[in-house]
Amino acid sequence: xxxxxxxxxxxxxxxxxxxxxxxxxxxxxxxxxxxxxxxxxxxxxxxxxxxxxxxxxxxxxxxxxxxxxxxxxxxxxxxxxxxxxxxxxxxxxxxxxxxxxxxxxxxxxxxxxxxxxxxxxxxxxxxxxxxxxxxxxxxxxxxxxxxxxxxxxxxxxxxxxxxxxxxxxxxxxxxxxxxxxxxxxxxxxxxxxxxxxxxxxxxxxxxxxxxxxxxxxxxxxxxxxxxxxxxxxxxxxxxxxxxxxxxxxxxxxxxxxxxxxxxxxxxxxxxxxxxxxxxxxxxxxxxxxxxxxxxxxxxxxxxxxxxxxxxxxxxxxxxxxxxxxxxxxxxxxxxxxxxxxxxxxxxxxxxxxxxxxxxxxxxxxxxxxxxxxxxxxxxxxxxxxxxxxxxxxxxxxxxxxxxxxxxxxxxxxxxxxxxxxxxxxxxxxxxxxxxxxxxxxxxxxxxxxxxxxxxxxxxxxxx
Amino acid sequence: xxxxxxxxxxxxxxxxxxxxxxxxxxxxxxxxxxxxxxxxxxxxxxxxxxxxxxxxxxxxxxxxxxxxxxxxxxxxxxxxxxxxxxxxxxxxxxxxxxxxxxxxxxxxxxxxxxxxxxxxxxxxxxxxxxxxxxxxxxxxxxxxxxxxxxxxxxxxxxxxxxxxxxxxxxxxxxxxxxxxxxxxxxxxxxxxxxxxxxxxxxxxxxxxxxxxxxxxxxxxxxxxxxxxxxxxxxxxxxxxxxxxxxxxxxxxxxxxxxxxxxxxxxxxxxxxxxxxxxxxxxxxxxxxxxxxxxxxxxxxxxxxxxxxxxxxxxxxxxxxxxxxxxxxxxxxxxxxxxxxxxxxxxxxxxxxxxxxxxxxxxxxxxxxxxxxxxxxxxxxxxxxxxxxxxxxxxxxxxxxxxxxxxxxxxxxxxxxxxxxxxxxxxxxxxxxxxxxxxxxxxxxxxxxxxxxx
Numbered sequence: 001x002x003x004x005x006x007x008x009x010x011x012x013x014x015x016x017x018x019x020x021x022x023x024x025x026x027x028x029x030x031x032x033x034x035x036x037x038x039x040x041x042x043x044x045x046x047x048x049x050x051x052x053x054x055x056x057x058x059x060x061x062x063x064x065x066x067x068x069x070x071x072x073x074x075x076x077x078x079x080x081x082x083x084x085x086x087x088x089x090x091x092x093x094x095x096x097x098x099x100x101x102x103x104x105x106x107x108x109x110x111x112x113x114x115x116x117x118x119x120x121x122x123x124x125x126x127x128x129x130x131x132x133x134x135x136x137x138x139x140x141x142x143x144x145x146x147x148x149x150x151x152x153x154x155x156x157x158x159x160x161x162x163x164x165x166x167x168x169x170x171x172x173x174x175x176x177x178x179x180x181x182x183x184x185x186x187x188x189x190x191x192x193x194x195x196x197x198x199x200x201x202x203x204x205x206x207x208x209x210x211x212x213x214x215x216x217x218x219x220x221x222x223x224x225x226x227x228x229x230x231x232x233x234x235x236x237x238x239x240x241x242x243x244x245x246x247x248x249x250x251x252x253x254x255x256x257x258x259x260x261x262x263x264x265x266x267x268x269x270x271x272x273x274x275x276x277x278x279x280x281x282x283x284x285x286x287x288x289x290x291x292x293x294x295x296x297x298x299x300x301x302x303x304x305x306x307x308x309x310x311x312x313x314x315x316x317x318x319x320x321x322x323x324x325x326x327x328x329x330x331x332x333x334x335x336x337x338x339x340x341x342x343x344x345x346x347x348x349x350x351x352x353x354x355x356x357x358x359x360x361x362x363x364x365x366x367x368x369x370x371x372x373x374x375x376x377x378x379x380x381x382x383x384x385x386x387x388x389x390x391x392x393x394x395x396x397x398x399x400x401x402x403x404x405x406x407x408x409x410x411x412x413x414x415x416x417x418x419x420x421x422x423x424x425x426x427x428x429x430x431x432x433x434x435x436x437x438x439x440x441x442x443x444x445x446x447x448x449x450x451x452x453x454x455x456x457x458x459x460x461x462x463x
Numbered sequence: 464x465x466x467x468x469x470x471x472x473x474x475x476x477x478x479x480x481x482x483x484x485x486x487x488x489x490x491x492x493x494x495x496x497x498x499x500x501x502x503x504x505x506x507x508x509x510x511x512x513x514x515x516x517x518x519x520x521x522x523x524x525x526x527x528x529x530x531x532x533x534x535x536x537x538x539x540x541x542x543x544x545x546x547x548x549x550x551x552x553x554x555x556x557x558x559x560x561x562x563x564x565x566x567x568x569x570x571x572x573x574x575x576x577x578x579x580x581x582x583x584x585x586x587x588x589x590x591x592x593x594x595x596x597x598x599x600x601x602x603x604x605x606x607x608x609x610x611x612x613x614x615x616x617x618x619x620x621x622x623x624x625x626x627x628x629x630x631x632x633x634x635x636x637x638x639x640x641x642x643x644x645x646x647x648x649x650x651x652x653x654x655x656x657x658x659x660x661x662x663x664x665x666x667x668x669x670x671x672x673x674x675x676x677x678x679x680x681x682x683x684x685x686x687x688x689x690x691x692x693x694x695x696x697x698x699x700x701x702x703x704x705x706x707x708x709x710x711x712x713x714x715x716x717x718x719x720x721x722x723x724x725x726x727x728x729x730x731x732x733x734x735x736x737x738x739x740x741x742x743x744x745x746x747x748x749x750x751x752x753x754x755x756x757x758x759x760x761x762x763x764x765x766x767x768x769x770x771x772x773x774x775x776x777x778x779x780x781x782x783x784x785x786x787x788x789x790x791x792x793x794x795x796x797x798x799x800x801x802x803x804x805x806x807x808x809x810x811x812x813x814x815x816x817x818x819x820x821x822x823x824x825x826x827x828x829x830x831x832x833x834x835x836x837x838x839x840x841x842x843x844x845x846x847x848x849x850x851x852x853x854x855x856x857x858x859x860x861x862x863x864x865x866x867x868x869x870x871x872x873x874x875x876x877x878x879x880x881x882x883x884x885x886x887x888x889x890x891x892x893x894x895x896x897x898x899x900x901x902x903x904x905x906x907x908x909x910x911x912x913x914x915x916x
Contacts, residue, residue, distance in 0.1 A: 062510075062532065063510065064508045111845060115853060309584075380579070
């Protein structure tokens with residue numbers, strides 16, 4: 001970290017009134033310039049700097065708070081060579097712990113009354129701050145200093161390793177995490193989607209400061225990064241600050257591909273020993289994000305089947321065993337996406353529950369929904385989705401996620417009160433027959449199945 | 464749908480900062496003062512523009528539009544809170560609210576089903592002074608769903624009584640086993656004796672078993688009043704919606720609900736002990752605290768930050784569709800009850816519980832008497848500001864704050880005045896408020912039960 005350089009660049013860039021670093025105007029301005037697009041202007045401003053760094057800003061002023069996020073496209077288990085699960089998480093945690101200028105991002109955020117969070121997914125890392133808007137400028141500076149220019153020392157590494165060790169232990173006590181990670185390991189034979197982002201104690205022991213530094217150098221490059229600022233923010237101020245913090249261009253490295261395994265639908269029993277509930281996970285590879293209409297249909301199906309209170313599958317599973325923690329989701333990924341469900345709880349008999357879920361899926365998907373039912377379900381889906389995107393944080397998250405999957409304009413966040421934008425256009429294009437076709441293609445295939453036997457676990461065979 | 468939603472839940476932070484409290488307070492005597500904060504909330508940093516109207520019957524309709532949002536959030540405050548329950552009828556508020564949600568409003572479809580069929584959601588929260596119903600829906604469905612809610616509210620279907628009473632019994636039983644809730648219940652029993660808030664949220668098997676249709680009817684009749692009813696609208700709100708809400712509730716009787724009995728003051732220390740099937744003990748140490756409309760409110764928010772807030776006022780006062788918390792460490796400021804309470808929860812995985820209790824006692828003593836270092840106070844004020852703003856980002860929370868503000872003597876301006884007051888808190892304010900409220904503590908201890916207990 002070289003704080004002086006940041007300050008110097010800010011001074012220089014403040015003079016550059018024409019924002020010469022920007023190679024693209026905001027999407028809204030771009031549309032104005034073209035003058036032919038009848039669609040409403042995007043609610044966000046999207047820019048890409050000449051070094052490749054992407055910036056999305058959006059005013060959302062219901063609450064005087066701001067969600068400030070940096071997302072990095074990167075494999076959670078490293079590039080090439082033997083996979084090192086947990087590497088991306090360890091790196092992000094170290095960045096948050098790194099003390100530069102006498103304090104770390106974590107301590108600065110807390111002292112300012114803000115919250116800092118690190119989320120690591122198979123193919124992306126998110127470092128986020130939720131802050132009262134009056135401190136958002138200085139915290140954005142700090143976030144970008146640390147995340148866009150990672151310079152890590154041994155103290156930060158040690159603190160991060162301690163945190164990750166604690167997270168690894170905690171994650172094993174969360175049945176849905178264990179089931180989901182194990183399911184992905186079953187579906188994908190290799191690549192970042194195969195490995196848990198938490199890693200394991202053995203891998204953690206072998207990781208060094210040199211490893212995370214090398215990973216940060218390869219992964220944290222502007223072309224693979226996005227800065228997202230949503231909420232009660234000054235859009236032009238954020239742009240100036242981002243220009244000032246922008247790192248030099250660096251070559252981007254492709255994320256290794258994850259290959260789908262040739263699994264059967266025979267259940268795989270886990271060997272985890274720290275959870276005393278029963279559980280199951282079933283997963284089906286789905287369409288890639290590039291097939292936006294199909295991916296949207298899968299999102300619709302996910303809501304129709306697994307919405308916590310209204311999902312038809314949720315109701316059936318809960319009726320079979322009350323108190324079951326049931327959830328499901330279509331995870332939009334580059335290729336392929338994954339639809340999965342998990343169920344866990346004291347009363348869950350894994351074998352019976354697998355049968356209940358598979359029977360219910362077959363029954364529900366055996367024919368297209370009636371037009372009336374489809375229209376009702378689509379309206380419900382839209383409302384559920386809008387309800388989940390009402391905060392600055394959730395809007396920012398969705399921008400970050402879709403950027404990390406290479407489909408930023410398709411982000412559901414890119415909409416307004418009139419429900420414009422690519423995503424909601426795709427929702428409106430859905431028909432009952434089309435959704436049925438997608439369900440037949442992807443969800444009537446044999447699923448990957450993982451079970452967590454109830455009680456003390458002695459079964460072997462886990463991934 | 465994006466996968467980053469995985470694992471993301473509403474903010475219910477559990478900071479284990481408590482052990483650091485006394486250390487931090489002690490540190491103020493020796494450490495050099497850090498630079499004073501340079502950033503404070505500006506006058507421009509405010510929640511969205513809000514308005515309120517008071518109908519002739521006393522109903523308040525408040526609105527705070529955010530035109531970029533495509534959904535509407537409605538918080539409906541009904542003066543039918545836990546404290547309004549007759550103590551021997553504890554559970555009637557929750558039972559009534561559950562019946563409202565299960566009342567048929569569209570043919571055979573209940574309110575819950577009707578809202579769901581329109582893609583919306585509805586839940587209730589039992590507050591000390593209100594039952595709050597939260598409805599979230601599309602602008603198109605607003606009118607008919609608000610009407611359905613009002614109809615169910617005024618005429619809950621009593622044919623569901625047995626089923627909902629059984630469900631309430633199950634909830635009450637589950638809460639009894641929860642060590643956190645057990646500690647909180649013991650504190651309330653001492654501090655709110657003589658009011659319905661002294662009893663557990665869902666009542667007890669004893670009170671629930673005696674509740675009948677006449678009790679529900681009596682509770683509804685007593686609470687469906689114009690005065691005390693607040694409709695707070697957030698999101699894609701239009702003037703037509705405000706008018707529609709006003710029209711919907713203008714027919715409520717104008718009378719005020721019966722005043723809530725005032726609990727006897729706690730004039731001495733109390734210690735209560737219970738046993739549960741838990742691995743490690745829990746302790747809740749409770750003090751008096753100002754209510755939200757008191758001039759001392761802001762100073763107590765800063766004290767809460769100094770003690771290490773474990774979560775906001777809703778952490779133990781959650782919506783009907785949320786899970787009961789099983790973990791909470793730190794300070795919990797219940798300022799919606801009269802009088803308020805400051806409760807510090809310790810235990811769970813804390814392996815040094817005795818030391819933590821001693822640290823708290825020492826920390827409280829220092830708040831009452833010691834010179835606090837300016838940098839320590841400034842940091843606590845920033846945390847208090849952060850907690851205040853960050854606890855209100857969703858429409859339901861915004862609607863809650865708007866409604867609370869509308870009911871305050873200042874009206875809707877209250878929500879923007881509180882941060883300014885936090886900024887203005889002085890060392891003397893903290894000392895004065897600590898001396899006034901932080902004494903005569905009630906200590907509730909939940910111990911692991913021995914075999915056979």
